Amino acid sequence: SAAFTDTQAPTAPGTLTASEVAQGGFRLSWTMATDNVGVTAYEIYNGTTNVATVGSNAYSYLLKGLTPATAYTVSVRAVDGAGNGTISATLPVT
Numbered sequence: 001s002a003a004f005t006d007t008q009a010p011t012a013p014g015t016l017t018a019s020e021v022a023q024g025g026f027r028l029s030w031t032m033a034t035d036n037v038g039v040t041a042y043e044i045y046n047g048t049t050n051v052a053t054v055g056s057n058a059y060s061y062l063l064k065g066l067t068p069a070t071a072y073t074v075s076v077r078a079v080d081g082a083g084n085g086t087i088s089a090t091l092p093v094t
Contacts, residue, residue, distance in 0.1 A: 009084035010035035013042060013076040016091035023068050026093055029060040033078030033086070043077040043085070070094065 014031040033039050044052040044061045054061055066072060071094045077087040 006037045006080060006082035006084065008036045008080075009086045010039045010078035010080050012086040013078050013088040016074070016076060016088055018074075018091060018093045020062070021093070024066050025062060025064040026066075027060050027062045028074055028076070028091070028093075030076045030088060032059060035078070035080045035084075037080055037082075039078050040081045041079045043079060045075045045077065045087070047073055 010033045013033045017029045018026045019029060020027040028044060030042070039056045041056055042054050042058060043050050044054065044063070046063065051063065052061055063074070071092060073090045073092050075088050075090045077085045079085040
Protein backbone atom coordinates (compact mmCIF):
# COMPACT_ATOMS: atom_id res chain seq x y z
CA SER A 1 0.00 0.00 0.00
CA ALA A 2 1.14 3.53 -0.70
CA ALA A 3 2.47 5.53 2.20
CA PHE A 4 0.13 8.21 3.48
CA THR A 5 1.15 11.59 2.13
CA ASP A 6 0.04 14.61 4.12
CA THR A 7 -0.92 17.24 1.57
CA GLN A 8 -3.34 19.20 3.73
CA ALA A 9 -1.89 22.37 5.21
CA PRO A 10 -2.72 23.46 8.75
CA THR A 11 -5.20 26.24 9.34
CA ALA A 12 -3.67 29.67 9.79
CA PRO A 13 -2.80 30.74 13.33
CA GLY A 14 -5.50 33.10 14.54
CA THR A 15 -5.85 36.38 16.38
CA LEU A 16 -2.33 37.78 16.60
CA THR A 17 -1.81 40.15 19.52
CA ALA A 18 1.13 42.15 20.82
CA SER A 19 1.70 42.62 24.54
CA GLU A 20 4.53 43.59 26.86
CA VAL A 21 5.44 46.26 24.31
CA ALA A 22 8.64 47.87 25.60
CA GLN A 23 11.82 49.49 24.37
CA GLY A 24 13.23 47.13 21.78
CA GLY A 25 10.69 44.35 21.86
CA PHE A 26 7.25 42.87 22.44
CA ARG A 27 5.53 39.54 23.00
CA LEU A 28 3.64 38.20 19.98
CA SER A 29 0.81 35.79 20.80
CA TRP A 30 -1.55 33.79 18.60
CA THR A 31 -4.27 31.19 18.85
CA MET A 32 -3.67 27.56 17.98
CA ALA A 33 -3.79 26.29 14.41
CA THR A 34 -5.23 22.87 13.61
CA ASP A 35 -4.13 20.23 11.13
CA ASN A 36 -5.48 16.87 9.96
CA VAL A 37 -2.30 15.18 11.22
CA GLY A 38 -0.79 17.71 13.57
CA VAL A 39 0.92 21.08 13.69
CA THR A 40 4.64 20.54 14.39
CA ALA A 41 5.90 24.12 14.64
CA TYR A 42 5.13 27.81 14.35
CA GLU A 43 7.44 30.09 12.37
CA ILE A 44 7.54 33.74 13.44
CA TYR A 45 8.08 36.32 10.70
CA ASN A 46 9.14 39.95 10.94
CA GLY A 47 8.17 41.17 7.49
CA THR A 48 9.35 38.37 5.18
CA THR A 49 12.18 37.25 7.48
CA ASN A 50 11.74 34.10 9.58
CA VAL A 51 13.11 35.30 12.93
CA ALA A 52 12.27 32.21 14.98
CA THR A 53 10.65 28.79 14.99
CA VAL A 54 8.89 27.49 18.10
CA GLY A 55 7.29 24.18 18.94
CA SER A 56 3.67 23.29 18.34
CA ASN A 57 2.79 23.80 22.02
CA ALA A 58 4.03 27.42 22.08
CA TYR A 59 1.54 30.21 21.43
CA SER A 60 3.71 33.25 22.03
CA TYR A 61 7.20 34.51 21.31
CA LEU A 62 9.17 37.43 22.72
CA LEU A 63 10.74 39.47 19.94
CA LYS A 64 13.82 41.38 21.12
CA GLY A 65 16.45 43.66 19.69
CA LEU A 66 13.99 45.81 17.78
CA THR A 67 14.34 49.53 17.14
CA PRO A 68 11.96 51.62 19.31
CA ALA A 69 9.33 53.78 17.56
CA THR A 70 9.63 51.68 14.40
CA ALA A 71 6.74 50.01 12.57
CA TYR A 72 7.05 46.23 12.21
CA THR A 73 4.71 43.84 10.44
CA VAL A 74 4.73 40.40 12.02
CA SER A 75 3.00 37.13 11.21
CA VAL A 76 3.04 33.48 12.24
CA ARG A 77 3.06 30.42 9.96
CA ALA A 78 1.77 27.05 11.17
CA VAL A 79 3.72 24.10 9.76
CA ASP A 80 3.02 20.36 9.82
CA GLY A 81 5.40 17.42 9.65
CA ALA A 82 5.23 17.27 5.86
CA GLY A 83 6.27 20.90 5.55
CA ASN A 84 2.83 22.16 4.58
CA GLY A 85 2.17 25.58 6.05
CA THR A 86 -0.32 28.40 6.25
CA ILE A 87 0.58 31.91 7.34
CA SER A 88 -1.58 34.13 9.51
CA ALA A 89 -2.80 37.59 8.76
CA THR A 90 -0.17 40.21 9.50
CA LEU A 91 -0.13 42.37 12.62
CA PRO A 92 1.37 45.87 12.51
CA VAL A 93 3.23 46.76 15.72
CA THR A 94 5.09 49.97 16.55
